[in-house]
């Protein structure tokens with residue numbers, strides 16, 4: 001009988017380079033409060049957000065993903081044709097199919113790399129790292145690109161008060177490849193679908209189809225004419241802020257601690273802590289619960305980026321390394337959490 005060939009594995013993996021795409025437009029709290037009953041002071045105190053970055057109408061999720069990916073490839077010193085997998089984490093690519101990643105791979109010249117999207121909201125980037133780590137570790141691919149890219153502004157209702165004021169747009173990317181020494185700790189991840197309704201879209205595309213069928217049955221009336229507001233037609237984000245806040249503060253610090261334990265390190269060994277940029281108060285509370293020492297640099301990109309979901313951790317990482325290049329080679333704990341509810345955390349060596 002012939003002997004089955006199995007791939008040679010790579011013992012260790014690492015993050016080789018980080019890239020970012022930040023849209024130029026800034027939306028201030030002053031602008032936000034034109035639309036909702038709120039104040040600059042309330043938003044700053046309760047969330048830490050001063051401005052958020054948002055893309056213009058002509059810029060797509062794929063455009064931003066491409067900008068971040070090119071930057072990451074350059075910083076990693078890898079050419080697109082060396083990529084075996086292109087993974088895009090997003091919840092705002094406006095097509096259920098085809099994927100953003102297939103188009104991105106083509107634009108980069110990475111074809112025929114495997115390409116797929118991950119839908120894990122604000123945990124999407126850390127899910128992508130788990131996947132890329134496993135793919136490279138197993139020898140299935142030599143290099144993988146992971147991008148978190150979001151144009152959340154396409155899915156907000158400006159007059160909505162539970163989440164719209166938090167959200168921003170952007171993209172961050174990393175290249176994962178083989179390493180001589182350990183560069184990515186074990187991922188601690190999971191989900192809690194019992195809180196499926198805590199954060200997400202107001203309604204599904206099937207609801208829109210029902211409405212258009214109803215309009216047709218009504219003698220061809222336009223869908224708009226049977227709706228009171230545009231927001232009834234177009235799905236937008238909303239959340240039960242307190243449920244998400246409590247879950248994030250109580251449960252996610254435990255997940256972050258498990259990621260430290262799995263990596264065999266403690267908070268005192270970290271150079272940086274890069275949590276999902278959801279709310280400055282959540283970040284502060286996690287720092288407290290984990291006992292992160294003062295000399296550890298904590299990512300606080302949320303102040304002028306807002307919550308960019310899957311893009312938030314790689315964007316924050318990119319900024320941290322630009323502002324503190326001495327962190328390179330140090331350990332960073334990263335944790336993403338959000339709609340699903342889903343979560344993922346791991347310790348990495350910063351490139």
Ligand SMILES: CC(C)(COP(=O)(O)OP(=O)(O)OC[C@H]1O[C@@H](n2cnc3c(N)ncnc32)[C@H](O)[C@@H]1OP(=O)(O)O)[C@@H](O)C(=O)NCCC(=O)NCCS
Pocket residue numbers: 036037038039042043046047122161162163165199239240241242244245248278279282307337338339
């Ligand atoms: C959304 C969030 C900032 C709201 O803050 P909060 O402190 O929980 O606010 P609450 O819902 O308890 O409301 C407190 C008060 O603020 C008011 N309020 C709520 N939203 C407001 C807004 N956007 N502007 C001004 N006031 C607001 C409420 O009406 C309430 O007023 P009252 O005390 O007079 O009744 C907070 O819950 C949060 O950040 N949650 C987690 C969000 C998150 O991370 N989501 C993404 C996960 S990936």
